[in-house]
Amino acid sequence: MNHLPFLITAVSLLSVTAQAATPGPSFDCAAANRPAEKAICADAKLAALDAEIAALYKTAQAKAGPAAEALKIEQRRWLQGRDGLFVQDGRVLDTQGQIGVAKNSLPGWLTARRAALSVLASQKAPLPICERVAATFRILRNANGGIPDGTLEDRLRTAGLLFEPAPEKPLSTGQVAQMFRMARELRDEIGSDDGHVDVIGKNYAIAQIYVTGKASEACTNFIVFQRGADGGLQALPLPDGTEDGFCDYGLHDNGFDMLTLAGDAANHPALVTWNKESLSIRQAEGAQWGDTCDIDVTYAKDYSLTISACDVDEASCQALKKHAVEWSRIFGEPEPDTPGPGPGHRFPGLEATAIQVDETMMHNPVLNAFPSLEGWSYSQVEGGPHYLWRGPKEALVVGISALTTSHGDPIDDLLISVWRQAGEKWVPAAALITSPEDVGAPTVKAAVTPAQMLKP
16 A cells, blocks of 8 residues: 555644744735844744734734824834845845844844833833833843843834934034034043044034043044034033043943934934943923933853963862852952851861062063963052962962053953062963843833023
8 A cells, every 4th residue: 555645644734733833024025025024034033922922012002092193104114124134235245244244133132122011011101211211121122031232222122112313414524523513612622623423313412522531542522513404503401421431441331322213203313421330311492401211230140261371280279269269259349247157267268478569560470381371461450468378289369350451451350360479570460350240120210300491
């Protein structure tokens, strides 16, 4: 008996059943022509996530009331941003490397949008933007359930709560020069016309200028202008907290921009400023600022070993790696007001010692002693306590110090330096660098400050 037709039929039925059990996206994959849509169709998890986003959007629309049209515009803008992952300079990405980067970014965009729409779908009525942003931050995670990537501003963009304003025609050379001159005067800065001016909608522009900072800092600041129909310019008040400029230590975790807020169908621009743990939003109202929304987003910190180098026995090296994380956690906490019992009580396994090792100079001897730490060799050490550690085979001196850049700018990493005695000298024996990372769910606080009608 020929069983082949039966087997083919059975396999076909199983395939159809499996397809029916896997939720598809909110659109027809057979008609999909955008790279983002094709990528979603090719991944069952992304397809299910897209379907969930569509269902949440439908629920949010039903509750939006008068804000339904604004939500529709918001969703359309977010979809444009999603599709824009696969476009650069107006052209669809065509190299495998570029397409791969876009595909890797797509899960984060979908996950963030799900969070933003979940907030709306769970409410009985639309939320004010400040409350909505804070609520989104509270539940925002990356595609794997961890801490989202990027700055706070980046996270709101991917969630669809901030957008680039619609492009407008550039200003004349004379208008740009006038804005630079006014911006330098208002910020009390002397310099050339270095920087740039962005046109924001039909009525505003923001002038970014370079300002004075330390030798190691790239510092900028800004002035926002309202543009009159006759070409006149009115500077908006200097926002509180922007007096010292925005200085980049190479970490790219602070900045400013003029953006369009979710739910704003009229495209009123808003000034958004941010640093690593806070974000502020001020919407422009004529030549003044509206209410200020301040949001703090903080996480618990934990340390992990970033890199290490050892010139000690293997048992000592492994013990130091384990202790380095433990000591870093304690070092990052506030020092206790009263001393505890025993020598080195604050750091387990360490004893107080009178031995001092000078490692605060440039070209730190420990960092330069190991080729594997070459990338850290230009860091400086702030200096810190030294302790005696009785290792498995020998007694060593351990230092715990914060690191800075070569110009003294603070960074978050810690150096655990280890020294052994060689004759009358103490020489590097090991170096371990630990770095903090955000963990757990964020603590989010939001506050609205009423507008203060101040003139620059």
